[in-house]
Amino acid sequence: MRKIALIGNPNSGKSSVFNHLTGLRQKVANFPGVTVEKKVGKMRLSDGEEVTIVDFPGAYSLYPTSEDERVVLRVLANPDDEDFPDVAVYIADVTHLEKHLLLFTQLIDLGIPTILALNMSDLAGKEGLEVKTEALERVFGTKVLNISGRTGQNVAALKSAIGELLRNPAPATAFYEPSENEKKIISAVKAEAGVSNDYHALLLAHHHQMLPSVNAAQKEAISTLCEASDFPSLRLQIDETMARFRKLGGILQKAMKRQRRGVSLTDKIDRLLTHRVFAPLIFFIIMFFVFQAIYAWAEMPMNWIENGFAALSSLVKETLPAGWFTDLLTEGIITGLGGILVFVPQIAILFFLITLLEEVGYMARAVFIFDKLMQQFGMNGRSVVALISGGACAVPAIMSTRTIGVWKERLITILVTPLISCSARIPVYTVLIGFVVPEKAVFGLFNLQGLAFMGLYLLGIVMSLLVALVFKYFLKSTSGSWLMMELPSYKMPDWLNVWQTIKEKTGAFIWEAGKVIMMISIVLWALASYGPAQDMQQAETLAEQHAAEQNLDEQATADLLAAYKIEASYAGHLGKFLEPAIEPLGFDWKIGIALITSFAAREVFVATMATIYSIGSAEDEVTIHDRLSAAVRPGTGEKVYTPATALSLLIFYVFALQCMSTLAVVKRETGSWKWPLLQFLFMGLLAYLGSLITYQMMG
Amino acid sequence: MPLSIFDMQEGSNGWVLDFEDDLIAGRLLSMGVLPGSVVKVIRRAPFSGGLYVKVDGTNMVMRCSEAKRILLTTKDPALGSGVNGQAPASG
Known part of the structure; x- marks a missing residue:
């Protein structure tokens, strides 16, 4: 199949043109060996031929200063490359034509048959801009078209021009002497x-x-x-670029008429949005809204998904004969699937809002505003968005770091984002915080427990910045870090682009991170449901015996049985095995079990505790809190949940990476197990030490 | 010492003379910032961060460290006289 390349500067509106050419027949992959996105789509030409269209990352020049540009160079400097195009379509923002044609002249010189598409031509008229396309066609020796990726104007003409050039691939004459x-x-x-x-x-x-x-x-x-x-390579590159721009300047002076630029709408908006005082304020208001949206809007669909899968699970349980296969299906696979899909609302909402901010042009401003601040911590202006989103859920937050161009800055952001307290920690905090601070108002205004809650959040934020500082000094930088960039003009979002991004991100999460989550959840299920046969048998007999002695009803018997069984399971054995290691933190083997099972997701802690204390059917936090506060240590009769133990456990949950979905996503985004493993270990170490110090100081 | 973008007052114009660093030069040139380009500093970022500038009518941002490497003259090479503060000739 013949290949068409879409090439152009960042912000040239390539994606919109790509969407128009391919419709919805597109998929996203990576260029080999790098995490640079390659969008590939298919298009049928008027003569029936089907061609592949590759949307290249935005680039200014074949003298690369970024990973994106290196990828473009790598393909175009190798005619044997699988993505090397038969025909290139160069997309240029016509409102900044003077600055956007450098790479076009380089394409011509490479002898690649090229069409020049002047994008955003719908805006050109409004700006009083006139371009004589025939004149440009004469000088460049290529087809030149006015198009608009937004309105779809002339996209059909572009399509037939591509067909024409494929039939008759005449490269233009060289531009640079x-x-x-x-x-x-x-x-x-x-x-x-x-x-x-x-x-x-x-x-x-x-x-x-x-x-x-x-x-x-x-x-x-x-x-x-x-x-x-x-x-002298670098000097010659500079001379060549300047020579190209000189020649272009001369050409455009004749072929383009522009009225004096006044103060544009973008300039006016930026007076406020990049204002020294108001800019951060507005940013935080926007982020507060984003945070609220992921948090509040996602709640209802998340509940539907959770309840739906719970209903499906019990339906299957009732229909199929009891046995290990039904258990695997209901408690392993269906629960695992639910555990994956429950993230979809948050991912979709976050990417809807982030893509919207990106599309209208606000994100580039956010980068500018926070560049300096985040640089101190080895991160990028865009990292702020990931860190704040991490307050809702680390999974979509980590996926959003794709737009951070410098690998080291992106990696640090990925590594520290899970330290920000996410929404899954809230149930754990809620159950435990009552053991540490009483419910009491202070200064007549604040609730003491609320303040403690905030303290836990702050602890996570401070630690994420501290850890970022450490990584800043230890990680090697592979490429220089820049800020220098164009600020795009504000414009209405391209809704098709927004939709495509949401689809792609949720799809990638479900298929790629989902595989890992599924496997781990099956392993966790097996650990919690199976044990040495003798122990399990004994647990069952004991449970029945004790239930009979205490005259328990059916529900209470089932709860008791579940409690005895989880103790006898491999997870129970692991918990007891772990006990010596976690005793200095104030934890007993029951907490040990919950630490293991809540690796599926932190909120599982609450459910596991409910099972262990044989109140599995009562999953509300108040009941669990009451039951936990009644628990005593065997032998001594001391309470298990002293303030010291509870605080130590809280600290543990602030720091520990108790989330297989995060690990799966980090693996996907970094392309190796090295980083999620490192992250798991350093966060585990922080959690252990943090809890140890807390318990030993309070105990 | 020649003037750099970093030394410019907000709202004033300058014309690019040269770049002190070849890597920064390569990056800026590819974005169309050339010797002779009109630069106007629009504003500085919060947290004493980077600069928001207009180069030949295109909005750009850069770090202070980057701005310090771009040398300017305040005399319009086309007019041959200082026109500090005046609106840039459009191109």
């Missing part, structure tokens, strides 16, 4: 590497070291050639 020095190295590299295009040869001379398509022997040979002749 190399200097004598460059000509020498070009002919030498052409002979050495066996390439036919002049500019391709020049790119190899500049970039052979970073191109995987150039083998070691060729790298060596080209390096020798460059050293032998006078070839």
